[in-house]
Amino acid sequence: MASQTKLKILNDPIYGFITLPSQRIFDLIEHPYFQRLRRISQMGLSYLVYPGAHHTRFHHALGCLHLMQKAVRILKYKGVKISEEEEEALQIAILLHDIGHGPFSHAMEHSIVEGVDHECISLLFMEELNNNFNQSLTLAISMFKGEYERPFMNQLISSQMDMDRLDYLRRDSFYTGAAEGNINSERLITMLNVVNDELVVEEKGIYSVEKFLIARRLMYWQVYLHKTSLVAEQLLIRVLRRAKELIDDGKKVECSSALNYFLNNKVSRESFNKEVLAEFARLDDYDVVCAMKEWVKCDDFVLRNLCSMIINRDLLKVKIKKKKPSPQKIVKHINLLQQKHGLSEHEAGYFVFSGAITNLAYKKEQNNINILHKNGKINDVIKVSDQLNLKALSKTVVKYYICYPKSED
């Protein structure tokens, strides 16, 4: 009886509705570990460029769940055998695939949780939940790890055209309004099929796959690697590093207890035990932003200014180049800044830096997208495309950036 009164259908601006297929899925979503994803933005600081980009990892996970249900329905309609256990495991695995993300993941992985990636933490969360849910997540975990005997199930969760990408590209395009990145997830799913337990795309879907790859590449250059997001993220990395540095030097740095834990303790993959996980589960965007707001008024010149740049969206100047900037240029800007504000070289270096960004639209020989021809043959999509040089998409493009204070230009 009780279950009837529980929420079963959720609104989604993109798909209309998301239906929760079972009580177990419902209970997983209600768990504080999952609810926490409501407080973690999917796109980090991108909202500084795209004011609509405030959607969360919580919402993305639900979107993936929806697409997985669609995919399973289509595959079954085409005659692929999928048992009820497998179906629920697929749903659980995709629902939880990103549960290990912390706030501003990329920035954190380059500062306070160095060397521990979110996939690894996702698995820790899943195992913890598995204990709480009577070991009913075991099959899902096996699929997530790619250990299950039917490869297409892992490919639906993690490959170059998995439910994750089909949702996030669509969702990020929707919320940013970067309409060129829009992909038609539901159409792509109708073109999926399974041959010998491997995921394939039917031949008629080839133009749709091409467009999916092009849209993905476009989203990278135009949105994910947008120079303003880039500089904001680089500043955030430096904010966290500086805070840690000040603490290591014995300075007092005000922040929430959850963030404080990670500023004061060095964590590694090995040391990431249950206790660390519990602390990690308390950490979200609010801790980080709130700390920056506080630090805008702190004593340290470096930390104060880095935070103010992000909070008031008054960022460093950033230039994107095809060539690596010369070390002399960096030195020149650092020297200027040192003189102007009486900073050490180390301190000035927080405001002047360079780096590389790379974009690879399609990875060859790894979770590739296979096309099923009418005659039964199967080929990698880049070998099939008749005109568009998809091979070009499998080469990594590298660009370089340099950042320095505006006033020094």
Next chain:
Amino acid sequence: MASQTKLKILNDPIYGFITLPSQRIFDLIEHPYFQRLRRISQMGLSYLVYPGAHHTRFHHALGCLHLMQKAVRILKYKGVKISEEEEEALQIAILLHDIGHGPFSHAMEHSIVEGVDHECISLLFMEELNNNFNQSLTLAISMFKGEYERPFMNQLISSQMDMDRLDYLRRDSFYTGAAEGNINSERLITMLNVVNDELVVEEKGIYSVEKFLIARRLMYWQVYLHKTSLVAEQLLIRVLRRAKELIDDGKKVECSSALNYFLNNKVSRESFNKEVLAEFARLDDYDVVCAMKEWVKCDDFVLRNLCSMIINRDLLKVKIKKKKPSPQKIVKHINLLQQKHGLSEHEAGYFVFSGAITNLAYKKEQNNINILHKNGKINDVIKVSDQLNLKALSKTVVKYYICYPKSED
């Protein structure tokens, strides 16, 4: 030259693009007072019901600016004279009309900034900005206050079919996915006209106005007054009141310096000077949520549990009734709770309470919507509608709610 490199066109998922019409508008948007709106959610805690509802007051203000540009263009096309100064003043006034909102405004106005509404604070911000911008906002402020000689200009900013409503209903419907509340703002604008400096809707737009009023009413019941949002907001009011109470009792309550200011100082309309405004400008959603996350681990039973309910979305039970709940029922639940947890009546009262919600779809005799007939006559829309009993919409509907802990049911 410099201005050319500045951002002039912003992405918007709803309207496609928002063009910034002038350097002054651009500079206003860049001001920290305005950037602060990026950190204030438009719909407060509604995301607990509608996972997509994370859009901000920043985005809404830009949407209003866009609609105002549309409205001015249409009115000019129809021959209404609007000078360049008036046009910019309209843009500034609508851009800043909500700048006085704090985090979770409604909750704050019932707890830590009692008696100071956001319109009043908006005006304070505008006046402060006017000083910073060489008094160039004077005409805009006059329009905002309804003091300008051409009433339709104030009506575009503040009336029952102003640019504010035309944007927020559309935007809230879009982000929540509550598609029934969707209104076609751009169509409604094409039907506007001006007669004797008063705003009117052309006769052919009557069905569209009806639908706008119905959609608005629907959004109230289904979204703004959704029982889950309602209970979450009531809990938040009690979180802030309890924190203040503990501080008044001399207890230590950890929170950000900005929030701390308002928990420790009683502000009123009279005492709301420049200094208070500066503190207020530092306050946003992040302070409030971060505090609640911290308080989940605090010593006080009441504060700890109230916060945990919101953070982990494990809310009180809420029932909506047509009749006022009996005092006995409240007392019964309070007693149960006292016994169970050894609380005082006052403490237990934080978890058991009732109240009323009201919904008035159309206010008669105040900023009413006038229809311009082909024969030149002008009538209030509720006198015109041929079949749909719009008069009914001008009666206030009251419903009652009662909230109490789930486990006691």
Next chain:
Amino acid sequence: MASQTKLKILNDPIYGFITLPSQRIFDLIEHPYFQRLRRISQMGLSYLVYPGAHHTRFHHALGCLHLMQKAVRILKYKGVKISEEEEEALQIAILLHDIGHGPFSHAMEHSIVEGVDHECISLLFMEELNNNFNQSLTLAISMFKGEYERPFMNQLISSQMDMDRLDYLRRDSFYTGAAEGNINSERLITMLNVVNDELVVEEKGIYSVEKFLIARRLMYWQVYLHKTSLVAEQLLIRVLRRAKELIDDGKKVECSSALNYFLNNKVSRESFNKEVLAEFARLDDYDVVCAMKEWVKCDDFVLRNLCSMIINRDLLKVKIKKKKPSPQKIVKHINLLQQKHGLSEHEAGYFVFSGAITNLAYKKEQNNINILHKNGKINDVIKVSDQLNLKALSKTVVKYYICYPKSED
């Protein structure tokens, strides 16, 4: 094997995809009787007002099929038992529910096929198809006729919130661009349920039902009864009547053989046998429009001018009034016209006429929409709505029109 190569998934701009659920459905769609619907516009001459309104009855029928699949899936998800035979019968019945429509149905029913409505012809087509399909349509026909023992199945096909309306309101709104008439068919379907084999809407759907009724009413006034469509349709009725009159008078009137049959033979419900049906199956929009194009050059003043008005969109003047126009006014315009062109009163009457239009948004006591409350009670929607006076929607609104030549004004 052969079936694999056949088309199974169709594109639809509204729903994305329409899946054909079985070979039998596919074969029915391939039948010339059904293919013929590709040449019958859903909205007749409305494209003279809404240039996008060229969608066909073929497309609408497919849309209904899609919604029926959705509805069945939702109801099953909620535990309603529906057998495979019933499911296919529902699909067939909704697919064929409008197959009896001729070109410009309303105009034809008032001219060359007077007294034979399209429901009656639909049934004749279904019975004919039943013979061709091994009597496999018998259950569908029984549902269509409302004779099947489970009433909700007929209600899904024909009631005040059936799949027919849920598709055509959505589709007509989409193609006309009259966005205010837009309804969210898929949402409404998720709120359906079945109690005692009767269709109900769950309580939470009440605002959506209200909005559906309001949108429907709006579509009537703004689109279906738009004065320009109205006058065009009235002209078409007179074109067909005049052509028939001329033929009865022994004049030669060029047209296609299919149209010729109906201009030369009086058909009635009784005489509508297989042979007549075969002729009817050859008739579509192309016969009617092509004839009018030809008649633009014919000798008869009346026919020539009526046709030219439609073809060149140079229509009569039309006025909509709340009161019936006085007979004197009609006579005055007829006299003017007689003098100007030397016409008889009968002939002039083709260009001067009046009539009534009625709009009833909700019919009480006939296929009403029932709301299922959380406490299990079931009520008619108009008794439930708290504020909006839905009772008003169940009163017929009558308006009057008068048409006469432009130049005479």
Next chain:
Amino acid sequence: MASQTKLKILNDPIYGFITLPSQRIFDLIEHPYFQRLRRISQMGLSYLVYPGAHHTRFHHALGCLHLMQKAVRILKYKGVKISEEEEEALQIAILLHDIGHGPFSHAMEHSIVEGVDHECISLLFMEELNNNFNQSLTLAISMFKGEYERPFMNQLISSQMDMDRLDYLRRDSFYTGAAEGNINSERLITMLNVVNDELVVEEKGIYSVEKFLIARRLMYWQVYLHKTSLVAEQLLIRVLRRAKELIDDGKKVECSSALNYFLNNKVSRESFNKEVLAEFARLDDYDVVCAMKEWVKCDDFVLRNLCSMIINRDLLKVKIKKKKPSPQKIVKHINLLQQKHGLSEHEAGYFVFSGAITNLAYKKEQNNINILHKNGKINDVIKVSDQLNLKALSKTVVKYYICYPKSED
């Protein structure tokens, strides 16, 4: 006064509204030459594949008018000088650019109006209208012909990213539901600029241009050259050729007077005088489809069967190959058909044929798309793209098809 009552704003499902900017534009649209476009489908027989594709050339022309207004507004906003006369001429030229299209243009140009392309007829119509409109179209005609001194004005009307393409790709994608072909016309327009009176796209628009080219290519393969549309069009060419052949042989072939004219008279570019133009203006889709419907019952085996295939959508089998089919294969199918139905080789050839289709996504060195870099340099887009091999898009791709009766397979 009179002008006020005239229609000024049209609904459009894609852009919301289309505003008619002047009385002259309004009068041009009212002219029977333009109204005729309401009866000419934009996509010919494509509705046999995409049931939604019934939109007309009338609607497309209005869409182009809308985009031209947008483009002019954006360019003026960026400081490009455009006089009122130039603005109206641009509007007129784009409105009328396709007015010379006949029904199923491509099929007609390969049968009954061989050698006279629609651009040529458009010009004849424009000149005729210019006479009717007091020579007020002279500047528009000069722009249309590419003779006006400011090249970007012609480029807006006719180039590889003109308003024509920006509307038809968007519109065809919308109505077919082939969502992958969707382009964001309005975004692309915001990226336009003018340098030395030449049209350019600003650097930041490069990914959007790439996507536009990819989408266009996709629309060609997936929609315009879809094998079912292809075979239907080829059949239509043969229908018209056969009808002409029968008439040349002295057989009686029933059809409308307008079509009859073109079946009985050979027209060429030289002989296309005013009289021919008047006949051409009477010809539209209805003549052609109505004739086919009639011919389904005619005596000639070839004509009867060709028509039936289209009308009942029971088409020939079609195969797309990378290599040219061997003549032997054609001969084999022809022989089979001759034996089966006792046809001559010539007659059987109507049902068995092959041909080539070509697709060129981007033409080098002709109306190319130029990118304006931030440093002021201008380059062809294919030289700029960093990763995607756009050069590949400038190579023509050829595929071959072969068609023959289904039953012979």
